[in-house]
Every structure is written in structure tokens, then in C-alpha cells.
Amino acid sequence: MQDNLTKWNWKSNPFVLTIDPKLFTGYEEQVKAMMNHIENKHKVALLTGNTGSGKTSMLKWLEYNIRENVFYVSKPPQNPDMFVDIALDAFPLTFWEKILKKKPNLHNLPKYINNKLKGNHLVFLLDEAHETNKDVLEWLRVTVDQIDNVSLTMAGLPVLEEMLKEKLETLDQRITNRITLTSLTRDDTRDLIRKRIESVGGSGTIPFTEDAIDKIYHRTGGFPREVLKHCDKLISRVDKKVIDASDVDGLREFTPQNVRVDEPVVYFSPKPPSMDQIKSLPYKQRKIVELLSNENWVTPSLIIEKLDFKSYKTKGHAIRSTNNILHRLMLDGFVQRESRGKTFMYSLTPKVKTMFVEA
Ligand SMILES: Nc1ncnc2c1ncn2[C@@H]1O[C@H](COP(=O)(O)OP(=O)(O)O)[C@@H](O)[C@H]1O
Ligand SMILES: [Mg+2]
Structure with missing residues (x-):
């Protein structure tokens, strides 16, 4: 060596797995979406992706570039009380506050932070957020409601999405941006x-x-x-x-790993698809891709309604088959999906979408 x-x-x-914000590359759309979330002072964003897709890199890049009033937490604490110490690190007590024993507790922490911020915007980045327990989630929800000017980003494995919906609907409802890192x-x-x-x-x-x-x-x-x-x-x-x-x-023995971690969805295709490939797709797959090229995000039922394939015996057959086709298209890199509320919505991947725009 x-x-x-x-x-x-x-x-x-140069190829050790370290993180250096100066070496951050690509993910242009996702960076744009993150910056948009922060510039518009939106409350909560979710940043999901499999292990090694670059979530921590993205947060560190944001921290490095924003510099002021940005507050990166590498792992959710087990107990909300620990946020007091985390906040004191970011916004230390002044000399007088120490003398007057004004150390905040969990209850008045939002007020303490508001005082320190003096109207400025706080960017709060929480990594490994899929490990957050319910108490801490509750506290995060209260915090985003009570700090005047805060944008929270929760980054984690794809399960984070489901986990939030299950554990704390009220926080889930405050999510305005869902960003996925793929490849x-x-x-x-x-x-x-x-x-x-x-x-x-x-x-x-x-x-x-x-x-x-x-x-x-x-x-x-x-x-x-x-x-x-x-x-x-x-x-x-x-x-x-x-x-x-x-x-x-x-590198024979070193076969590429299936990067899926704990969701049965592999978010990358081995090769970006080409227009020729789209043209030679089986009929139903091609019809769905064409439909998606004219839409933004759609549900499987809307696809069924619009395409009205006659060959299905029942609605159940149509739904199962359409979901299978969408899954296939996702594995091949044509289609991406996001969960919205209780259902999944589908769209073309940005790359395929651009191909239609250019064609
Ligand atoms: N967009 C990127 N640009 C440059 N390096 C990246 C990027 N995304 C990930 N990496 C590198 O890949 C490795 C895994 O990324 P990491 O941010 O730890 O992923 P995650 O937090 O999603 O598990 C790190 O060594 C990191 O430096
Ligand atoms: Mg990470």
C-alpha cells in the first residue's frame, strides 16, 4: 500500500470512508431542495437514503456552508433532557446568566433559544434520526412549534419515513420536504x-x-x-x-453489494436507462413511463384509472399488477417513489424525466 x-x-x-465537506460532490437536485427548505425557513425536512448514500456528508456540507446558527447532532439522544446540554454547547450561558443561575431546563429551553437567536434563523440537523424514540420526537415537535424561526432536517434510513408516521403523526404532518439520496x-x-x-x-x-x-x-x-x-x-x-x-x-470476488439495508427497495439502477431502452420496454411498462412523463407525482390508482388496461379481471388484479410493474421500473431506474400519507406516489427519476424533456 x-x-x-x-x-x-x-x-x-484518498479512499478511506471519511467525511470532508470540501469533497462533497453531485446530488445537485437534492442540494437545491435542502437549500430551498432552509432559505424558505420551512419547519421540517426528511432526508432519507441507505447507509453510505451520503446523508451525513450532506448534513456536514450544510453545516460547513451555513456556518451560523447551525446545530448538527450526530445521533438523537435517548432522553430529551440531553438537548439542554446540546443547546448550551451551541448557545453558551453568558457571564451574567451564570451568575444569576439562568441555566435553562427542558421546559424553558425553547424560550432560552429564542432569546439567544434574537430573531435569527436556526438550522437544526439531526442525523441517524431513525433511532429517535417517542419522547425525543415529542420534544422535537414542541421545539419546532415553539422556536420562532427553526428549520429542522431529520436524516436517516428509509425506514424513518414509516417510523415517523407510526410514532408521531403530529410531527409527520409538519414535514414539508422529503428528500431522498439515491446515487x-x-x-x-x-x-x-x-x-x-x-x-x-x-x-x-x-x-x-x-x-x-x-x-x-x-x-x-x-x-x-x-x-x-x-x-x-x-x-x-x-x-x-x-x-x-x-x-x-x-475484482471478481468483490461483487457489488445489494445496497438495501432494511427496506425492500433498491434505489439505484446499475446503468442509467436510455431512450432506446424506454422504446423497447414491454407495452404496459412503456405506457406507464409515458404517462408519468406528463405528470408529476401520481398514485397507482390514478395510473390504473388513466390507462384503463382492459385485460384485468378485477380491480385487485389491476392494482397488484400495476404495483409489480412500478416496482420493476423502480429497480431499473426509470421510476422513483415517495410515501405520502398512507399511499405511495410515483414519478419518473430526474434523469429519465430530462430525457423526455430533451426528446
Ligand atoms: N455526495 C458525496 N460526495 C462525496 N463523497 C460522498 C458523497 N456521498 C457520500 N460520500 C462518501 O461516501 C461515504 C459514505 O457517506 P455517508 O455520508 O457516511 O453516508 P450515510 O450517512 O448516508 O451513511 C463517506 O465516506 C462519504 O465521504
Ligand atoms: Mg451517516
């Missing part, structure tokens, strides 16, 4: 690799050839953690100066 580092003039291994594009994958290499003193994407990067992208679907792991394996196992596509093929 050490040899490899000197071979390319690297100060250290990077081919160009962003290249950029991620390049930034990492340059950050340790290397040059461009050396030692990877463009073909090698293509292969890495296809094998990882652009899933950030997997990209880094592939690169790490390659630089430590390949004993050459240049790494090309055949070396990526050579």
Missing part, C-alpha cells in the same frame, strides 16, 4: 474520485482510466460508499501504475 501511495505521490489513501451520476462519480485523489496531492483521476471509471460506475451504480470501496480495493490490489477496465473486471 505504502508503495502505491508513493507511486502516485499521494500523501495518504451519483457517471460524471459525479468521476468527480468524486478526482476530488479525493487531488485532496491527497494526486493528479486528476490518475491512475484510473476513463474506461475504468465507467466500469466502476456500472458496478456500483454510483452509490458513493461502494465507489470508494471499489477504488480502495483497486489501488491496494492492483500492482500497476495504471488501472483500467480489465482491472475492475478482475
